[in-house]
Amino acid sequence: MSQLWDFSGGIHPPENKIQSTRRPIRTASIPERLILPLQQHIGVQAEALVNVGDRVLKGQKVADVTTGMGVPVHAPTSGIIEAIELQQVPHPSGMSDLCVILKPDEEDQWVDLQPVENYQKLERDEVLRHIRDAGIAGMGGAGFPTTIKLRPPRDRKVETLILNGAECEPYITADDMTMRERASEVVTGMQVMAWILRPSRCVIGIEDNKPEAIAALRKAVQGTQIEVTVIPTKYPSGGEKQLVQILTGLEVPSGGIPADIGVMCQNVGTAVAVSRAIFEGKPLISRTVTITGDAVQEAGNFDALIGTPVSALLAEAGLQSNLLNRLIQGGPMMGYTLTTDAVPVVKTSNCVIAATAQELQAPAPEQPCIRCGQCAEVCPMELLPQQLFWYSKAEEFEKAEHLNLFDCIECGACSYVCPSSIPLVQYYRFSKGEIRNQREEQLKSDRARERFEARQARLEREQQEKEQRRKERAKAAAEAQAKKQAEAEQAAAQGEAVDDRAAKAALVQQALERKKAKASETSAEPSPTAPAETKEQPDFDALEKQLMQAKAKLNTMQGMLDEAKAQQADNVDKLERAVAKNHDRVKRAEEALSEARKQVAAEPETPSSE
Structure with missing residues (x-):
């Protein structure tokens, strides 16, 4: 049995997972409209490759990133591009973003798929290109392009590859059901990633509250070098840094990433997407989404097409609108409230909670901090939540950043235990956003200053060159004048015409x-004896x-x-x-x-x- 370590803090909120694990994964029906946001990943927004009125096939690229970090977006089914316009997307602010609107034609016609027969005979860059072209981004919530993570710097050798199956957030069971029903795809996807990275250890970390998934994975890894390691149930053990510490005993440095200590984490859903991209040639066009909460009659997990409106999934789960009080994207700890059910499922969507008023009650009014210290006790990052709260509220962002504000994983454990009902995570998010805005403004200012200084240097250089040319012309003119004067003097001295x-x-x-x-000749007078002659006229x-x-x-x-x-x-x-x-x-x-x-x-x- 592998040795396990523990991390500081943590809590044990009610799990509420049984509601959505009573049924197998169901395939959601194709909706009337699919809304495909062009920004479903961390990085540069994809650019549309289609026009309104075009017919596309299932799996065809409809958008791609030509420069910068990002992955393409594919058509989840065949149909007609109805519009390319702003639509509301899943985001805490309720923001809108550019989306491709696809009207399915009900034919569900695939493009020509190109599976890889033997990926081990290809170059690693070629396999990575297949993964990138499949549009795979991290499906655990962050949405980081998978190929970027699978191509670490040369000086950071990955020794341990971890597949995150902890799924510690209450209510969410998408990964649990995926591991139960698609364990073989989880393992083959991990093997592809392991072949790319060549780590010395491959391990799947899973909490002990998922016995069916543990049994399915252990059966699937037989004959491989992959370990299935069961860890104690504690929130937030599914956090990347916490899972790394539990399985390896190593701590990710402040401001760093697991690759800094030779570790890489991937989600089990990402592993399934990699397996399908390589062995079936299929791009990422669907994902497993948990639809749960007391306001739905048939809570469960759905294999939904990317772009499916949340309202369509709620309808399939039997939403009782009269009981619905709040819609939450994600889990109750780290999720956020949806302002509308018209937003689509995206690559990072893993759960929607249709909660009643009794199930997830509105938080009590914020009260003054009583300095109890419970927030510091449960913080898994060993931060000082109380001081961070004071500095964030006072907008002393520099002091908050000095206390490692950006190490906060926003797990919500501090807010959960706060007796004063202070929304601590919201304060931290506010501070992070303001600091990022200040950094962007400073970056713009620095770039403007650099452009100004470059312009001033160019103008000064041009002025110096102009002055140098003027001096050269003046020198040449002076030399020519001196030459003429010398020739004139020589002519005057020698009597020669030059x-x-x-x-x-x-x-x-x-x-x-x-x-x-002639004057000398005419001035001579004639002699008296000379014969008189007529004088010559001047x-x-x-x-x-x-x-x-x-x-x-x-x-x-x-x-x-x-x-x-x-x-x-x-x-x-x-x-x-x-x-x-x-x-x-x-x-x-x-x-x-x-x-x-x-x-x-x-x-x-x-x-x-x-």
Whole structure:
């Protein structure tokens, strides 16, 4: 016999399980409408793959998750897609979510199924793909995608695989009846998961208040290495962390998961779904749901299609509307009140309690805490419920989180024993929700700040690049100007024309030299003995051209001087001397032109010969 350990706290509420175990599992009839929520798992909401008016077959994908964590949703039967719209879904808040509305055609026609003949010949990733495509998520209540759990990190080797058959919550018997009637599927499903994980130990944990299920499982595991371990009945022994501690003696660290200590837990319903996906090729389109409570005449378990309205199952169980006081999804300890019976069965639905007023009485008004300490005594996580309550009520969320608020499994044991009728779990849920909202807001703020800082860095980088390009252009312009100035100085020193300006200056200089030579020739007076000759008239056009050329060179040199002064160049003095020299040339050209004009004006008319 395997050694067992115990966990702190715990309670023994009335079980109320016998009402729903008197009959075998019944197959629920196909309703007029099936409501298929696109969010039936932890992770990203699935996206619809069908359109209104499409005909789908039983087992066909109607929605899938393309990116992120999630699993697909399948059509539970053949029919026509009637709508894709918001519908109320099972949730404590009574929220609505996007759903695919399927109208069955009563033909119940399957798609082509592809069972795996020998899964051990396939790669593990291929088997995991089959499980994922079957849309299997944890059916114990959390709805975590099964393939994610079956693919732990490489540094976390799973040594112990546990199948959770404790089902400690009062009223719920879905797992109990599944183990009784489908023990072989439970075992084969566990064998598939064990082949994927390769643990050294496989164990099914089951409470001792289920003798029929224990006998059926022990018979089914004969010839295998799977252990069936019976544990004492105590709530909440079916909690994942509590069951791990009972069967292994190991405690899951605060904020951690069982994989951190080499343990993995799966639900017996999940094992059945895995077995059907591999050996029959069937996706997860139905599950066992307990319909119980004093307001129904034939309490029991139903194999219901996913998407079946709760009202249809209540009708099959013989609901007495005049006696109904409350509808509870789940068990009385961790469940929540349904605001309507129109919500559908989803992959995580395991029980609906139709309770009368006497069966589950309304809680008494909340009274002040008397500090009795009973909540701390029964807490299976060894927390301080009283302090968590004070901090939650005062909205001192940081202090509550410091006291390991998120280790609370919300089992309700503290609320159950509280003599002041304080809804402690509701306070804890409120605090957790507020902390999550604050974290999301902080995350959004951090992302916005990162985007702003990235934008500022980009703008600064672009400005620096722009400034660098401007400096490079200025440097290139300065180098070009310096080169031109050097060439101008060289031209001035050598008298050579190296560009247009220098060429024009050379032309002006040549014109002035010609004018000077011509002025020297005309200034010589004829001798008295020389025969009288007619004096040559001055060439005004040439003189005026020389004057214009001299002024042009002067303007050119003046421009070079002004530019050099603006840039504070070193050759200003040289250019000033060149400008002064050109001023003299212009002056001499003007004097020559003026002298020629005077000469023509003073010369007497030459008498004509008769």
